[in-house]
Amino acid sequence: MTSPPTVEVVVAAASQRVADHLRAAILGGVIGPGERVRQEDVAHRLGASRLPVREALRMLEAEGLIENETNKGARVPRLGMHEVDVIYQMRERLEPLALSESIPHLSDAIMAKLTQLQAEIEDHADVGRFLELDREFHLLTYAGCDIEQLSAMVRRLWNSTQYYRRAFVALSGPDRQWVINAEHRLLLDAIARRDTTDAESYLRGHIRRTRIELARHPDVFLGLE
Amino acid sequence: MTSPPTVEVVVAAASQRVADHLRAAILGGVIGPGERVRQEDVAHRLGASRLPVREALRMLEAEGLIENETNKGARVPRLGMHEVDVIYQMRERLEPLALSESIPHLSDAIMAKLTQLQAEIEDHADVGRFLELDREFHLLTYAGCDIEQLSAMVRRLWNSTQYYRRAFVALSGPDRQWVINAEHRLLLDAIARRDTTDAESYLRGHIRRTRIELARHPDVFLGLE
């Protein structure tokens, strides 16, 4: 047997597995801002030692999903309204750049997938599904950006506001959905035309409008800070 | 003795100490892009176990100073010219925002310190000292920004380009120093006037000019990528 066993169940570094699990739990709203994450809990639940959990927590800290305090443990960061507002302003400035870097490298396959995703979004039913699709849509438009630092930061900004986006979408109802759809379609068209200027402009507007609507819903942050 | 012993030599979490040491080594150019960082080496050198070193490497990864590959170890990232150029564009977009957030909270003490720093910069002799002062000057202008995510990202961008900035400054010589000084003075004045619009504008120009001059020195990236 010269070649490595093909059956091998890709073990993929325990710390990576733990990180994936926790990330899903936080993004899915299972854990929620301010909640504490105990090392032993997670270790026991996932059948691993505490060590990979510690490493996973460090990785998630890098992604903005966890904050660590020495000797006091890890918790999901709790953001205030102003903080979220500034993070959206950061998105307004960074994501258009990521898009410009991405557009020249977007394959036809990805363009097709984007169109299909937007179609699904317009058919969307529940809130959870919309959040998932919207996230996939936007992040896929950045798939061609091969500057790792930039992609990572954009992902990080999405991660740390995911919870509040969920709360916001749940509150605001579907009567403004047509606005999102119109913006997405214009964005898609600009991307298809490889017009980075237009694309940047539509994207910036899309994020800015969301930020301002979000600022009108302070109830999303009730009981926080 | 009810109060904690005041003499206590704040031990400050070994992993923190290791991270500090490595950060200084990388920013100081002792380690250099592409070089590998072996866990045991560092552990032995700093008289600690390998475990805090592993955690430190994760922290530095979050700061963009280290990149980790599973089962293959850690190394200092090596950036290409285009990558550095995009990182500078990110700075052009993010740092003005950080500055706007910071300005309203800057105390008189900090303003005084900034003026003093600029005076020192105009007196600067060697390259290493200039880099240090310039870094301290700019980061201090962001000291009032209490959005942790934003401050962290700005710091990260500075960190990951520090090496190339050093190479650039060493090459370009002191005949353009007066430009930097003029820009710094205008920036300082705008900050003192609490004029965020002007300050953002000067800062953006300052970074942009540096980026474009840097792009004229591809020799900084010789032998890389």
Added chain:
DNA sequence: TCCCATAGGATTGGATCCATCTCCATGCTT
């Protein structure tokens, strides 16, 4: 009755040891 000090449990941080993976050099085969 309220506040502070103390002791205990709970939780995180660190060290050592073992398993697994990668990389390189050696030697065999063609």
Added chain:
DNA sequence: AAGCATGGAGATGGATCCAATCCTATGGGA
């Protein structure tokens, strides 16, 4: 002689155990 398989050394990933720190509940004192 060239190329590939194999074995060993080195380095990283993981598990268990021990130490240091933090939080809380309890009890004593003003």
